[in-house]
Amino acid sequence: MTETLFYQVAVQSPLRRLFDYLPPDDANVAVLPAGVRVTVPFGKRQVTAIVVSSTVSSDYPIEKLKPITAVLDNAPLLPPILFDVLLWAARYYHHPLGDVLASAMPTLLRKGGELPSQRLWRLSTLGKGLPDGALRRAPKQQALLQLLQQHETLSNDALAAAGISAATIRSLKNKELIESCTRTISGPAFDADGKIDILTEAPLDLSDDQQKALERIELHSYHSYLIDGETGSGKTEVYLQAIAKVLRYSRQALVLIPEINLSPQTLARFQARFSCRIALIHSGLSERQRLEAWWAAANGTAGIVIGTRSAAFVPMKSPGIIIVDEEHDSSFKQQEGFRYSARDVAVMRAKRENIPLLLGSATPSLESLHNCQQERYHHLSIKGRHGGASQASWQLVDIRHSQLNTGFSQTVIEAINMQLAEGNQVLVFLNRRGFAPTLMCHDCGWVANCRHCDAHLTVHTSRPGLLCHHCESQQPLPSACPECNSQQLNYLGQGTERSEATLKALFPDTTVHRVDRDSTGRKHAMEGLLTQVNKNSPCILVGTQMLAKGHHFPGVTLVVVLDADTALFSADFRALEKMGQLITQVAGRAGRGDKPGVVMIQSHHCEHPVFELLSQHSYAKFAQHILRERQFSDMPPFTNAALIRAEFHRREDAFNLLQRARDFLESQRPSNPALRYLGPFPAAMEKRGGRYRYQLTLIGAERRDLQSLLSRLSHWLEQNKSARKIRWSIDVDPQESI
Ligand code: ADP
Ligand code: ZN
Ligand code: ZN
Numbered sequence: 001m002t003e004t005l006f007y008q009v010a011v012q013s014p015l016r017r018l019f020d021y022l023p024p025d026d027a028n029v030a031v032l033p034a035g036v037r038v039t040v041p042f043g044k045r046q047v048t049a050i051v052v053s054s055t056v057s058s059d060y061p062i063e064k065l066k067p068i069t070a071v072l073d074n075a076p077l078l079p080p081i082l083f084d085v086l087l088w089a090a091r092y093y094h095h096p097l098g099d100v101l102a103s104a105m106p107t108l109l110r111k112g113g114e115l116p117s118q119r120l121w122r123l124s125t126l127g128k129g130l131p132d133g134a135l136r137r138a139p140k141q142q143a144l145l146q147l148l149q150q151h152e153t154l155s156n157d158a159l160a161a162a163g164i165s166a167a168t169i170r171s172l173k174n175k176e177l178i179e180s181c182t183r184t185i186s187g188p189a190f191d192a193d194g195k196i197d198i199l200t201e202a203p204l205d206l207s208d209d210q211q212k213a214l215e216r217i218e219l220h221s222y223h224s225y226l227i228d229g230e231t232g233s234g235k236t237e238v239y240l241q242a243i244a245k246v247l248r249y250s251r252q253a254l255v256l257i258p259e260i261n262l263s264p265q266t267l268a269r270f271q272a273r274f275s276c277r278i279a280l281i282h283s284g285l286s287e288r289q290r291l292e293a294w295w296a297a298a299n300g301t302a303g304i305v306i307g308t309r310s311a312a313f314v315p316m317k318s319p320g321i322i323i324v325d326e327e328h329d330s331s332f333k334q335q336e337g338f339r340y341s342a343r344d345v346a347v348m349r350a351k352r353e354n355i356p357l358l359l360g361s362a363t364p365s366l367e368s369l370h371n372c373q374q375e376r377y378h379h380l381s382i383k384g385r386h387g388g389a390s391q392a393s394w395q396l397v398d399i400r401h402s403q404l405n406t407g408f409s410q411t412v413i414e415a416i417n418m419q420l421a422e423g424n425q426v427l428v429f430l431n432r433r434g435f436a437p438t439l440m441c442h443d444c445g446w447v448a449n450c451r452h453c454d455a456h457l458t459v460h461t462s463r464p465g466l467l468c469h470h471c472e473s474q475q476p477l478p479s480a481c482p483e484c485n486s487q488q489l490n491y492l493g494q495g496t497e498r499s500e501a502t503l504k505a506l507f508p509d510t511t512v513h514r515v516d517r518d519s520t521g522r523k524h525a526m527e528g529l530l531t532q533v534n535k536n537s538p539c540i541l542v543g544t545q546m547l548a549k550g551h552h553f554p555g556v557t558l559v560v561v562l563d564a565d566t567a568l569f570s571a572d573f574r575a576l577e578k579m580g581q582l583i584t585q586v587a588g589r590a591g592r593g594d595k596p597g598v599v600m601i602q603s604h605h606c607e608h609p610v611f612e613l614l615s616q617h618s619y620a621k622f623a624q625h626i627l628r629e630r631q632f633s634d635m636p637p638f639t640n641a642a643l644i645r646a647e648f649h650r651r652e653d654a655f656n657l658l659q660r661a662r663d664f665l666e667s668q669r670p671s672n673p674a675l676r677y678l679g680p681f682p683a684a685m686e687k688r689g690g691r692y693r694y695q696l697t698l699i700g701a702e703r704r705d706l707q708s709l710l711s712r713l714s715h716w717l718e719q720n721k722s723a724r725k726i727r728w729s730i731d732v733d734p735q736e737s738i
Helices: 080-092 097-102 139-150 156-161 166-174 208-216 235-248 264-273 287-298 309-313 342-353 366-373 410-421 496-506 525-533 575-587 609-615 619-632 651-668 703-719
Strands: 006-011 019-021 037-042 045-055 117-123 178-184 224-228 252-256 277-281 302-307 319-325 357-361 377-381 393-398 425-429 438-441 458-460 465-467 489-492 511-515 539-543 556-561 598-603 640-648 675-688 691-700 727-732
Touching: 006 037, 006 097, 019 037, 045 097, 080 097, 080 309, 080 342, 080 703, 117 139, 117 156, 139 166, 139 178, 156 166, 166 178, 208 224, 208 235, 208 377, 224 366, 235 252, 235 264, 235 302, 235 319, 235 357, 252 309, 252 342, 264 277, 264 302, 277 287, 287 302, 302 309, 309 342, 319 342, 342 357, 366 377, 366 619, 393 609, 410 425, 410 496, 410 556, 410 598, 438 458, 496 511, 496 539, 511 525, 556 575, 575 598, 575 609, 575 619, 598 609, 609 619, 640 651, 640 675, 640 703, 651 675, 651 691, 651 703, 675 703, 691 703, 703 727
Parallel strands: 224 357, 224 377, 252 302, 252 319, 277 302, 319 357, 393 598, 425 539, 425 556, 511 539, 556 598
Antiparallel strands: 006 019, 006 045, 037 045, 117 178, 438 489, 458 465, 640 691, 640 727, 675 691
16 A cells, blocks of 8 residues: 655644645645645645645544645745745744745735736647648648648748738638647746856956955855945945846846835946846836736746845745845845845845855944954945035034024025035935824823824824824814814924925025925836926925935935934934935935035934944944944844734733743743843833834844744744634734834
């Protein structure tokens, strides 16, 4: 008797376990490899699942197991190395494998859909049996018949190219002489093979630093390189030339970039340089387009794959290099569900594929700098900027005791005036959208609060109303105080809309463009604005971090940071790091053309050491300073952290679950000095969207200790009855406040 084979499959479900099935009833099916999709009965439904492994024993009695209903793929959709990386990610982030595997596939495939296929025509049995010289009186039909005698199958496109009309095809089909079939589209695989010229324009002559960086990159094995150089220093040029080398030996390149940086300009630059197909993967694609881009990467037709976070998991036929641009950007970390870091996944993937990884940034994350110090990454610096722009000079504007005109100091107003008079452009940065963050009654002190969150409602005037920035709930703007009926409602603080209004009043003859999520929501709004701004007539740009990222404003000579103080007193231990990165990035927008730039920072705390360091143009020194602080306080990257979150509409339940989780953890590892617990504490915003949110932080000196505790904890939480009603999650290497 032959042994029975059991398959373990992953199903998209909140459970961190696999499910056992018997082989399909169809005896002709060979052993299914990992990564093949199948349909299985699951409860009352039939669902798409992915084969993970097969064994000869099951923990379940065989009579309780059901067979796989259908096999959907001839070959694994996820190649073995990528599959391993996904298994690793599920373990590392303590997330259900079914969900993790699903994130590597476009929705259409998750739902059991087919790979992109093509309709082809071939002769039917009747057609094959026709005697020579048949259809002599219909020469067009005869021509089609002859073509299909020479080629087994032909697509509509190929037939059209051979001069066969749709009508001719229809006639032969109606006579049942030809029939259609489908075939998965695959190929021609991207293959440079030293023959085709993969470049469509000459590469630039590299500067010494660029050349040194490029030469350091070892292409045939795994190494991580941090390419550190300010905006405009020529990092992208180094990527392009490294990619060219990889393409020459027929390997593919994967380039990950933050969503906001995936502009038509970026794409145009790659397209201008390379002749190969470039697959783009981002959130703006339709399901169909996503499937096609995914498939072009997977089957090797695309030489280059450019994508945002989720592209870290796109299969590639022959990966040769992975590049993560703006590696410090927090959008690489998914903040809900499967909370992975695309950058860290890229590191693991490059390691397993044994290919190089380039991490590029003008403001590297403390993690990556730390990894360089530990000699896990090579640190490659590129100094200077191209196009001869000199470095901006910095000025700290002390606003203690000074009269502010809705947030603007007199010094700043005068400076703006001067720049405009000289025909220059000005950029005003304020990381808060809306008109005013708070609406308050002058007579009784009533404040407009969100009913579902511990947050004030933000006043918006462009689309008038009160809006909660945390749960998106909206209310009309009241004309009088709902408590005391007073008409004296005051706006406190300022957001971009208010700064825009102030600037328009102060500089009535100058165009003011506002750039934030509200103003650029419409498709192409940002592109239109960029075209206008880059015509270089004097104007003022006012906006949020959207202004700091990705876009180039060569005409801007003055950058104003209106409020740099918020981050100094944040509970989030990463707030300073992020503030330094943002200010450095904004400052990098100034003076890119032939005019030097000025950066003005308004603060009540100009003596704070971080401003001093930043204003010496030294993000590097600034980063070393906060890195030392992290070391003294035993925080990441010197330790490893995980955050256990719980939210529920009753405060006590969320709190109690985490308290018991902590008791459980402490019982597993009594008084281990290498492990610290913080909490359970309420989250920075305790109530959000009607739920109370608590968090428990684990900080461990050893990653392995922390990981084994988290495995036990996730098991405990899954088994725990009272945890079932509560929304809980485990966040490894959290980006948000600890
Ligand atoms: P980064 O990616 O660091 O912001 P880029 O690679 O985009 O820098 O380069 C900024 C500008 O300088 C681009 O317009 C680019 O074409 C130009 N540039 C980069 N490297 C060189 C070079 N070696 N010679 C001349 N121009 C260069
Ligand atoms: Zn009132
Ligand atoms: Zn709210």
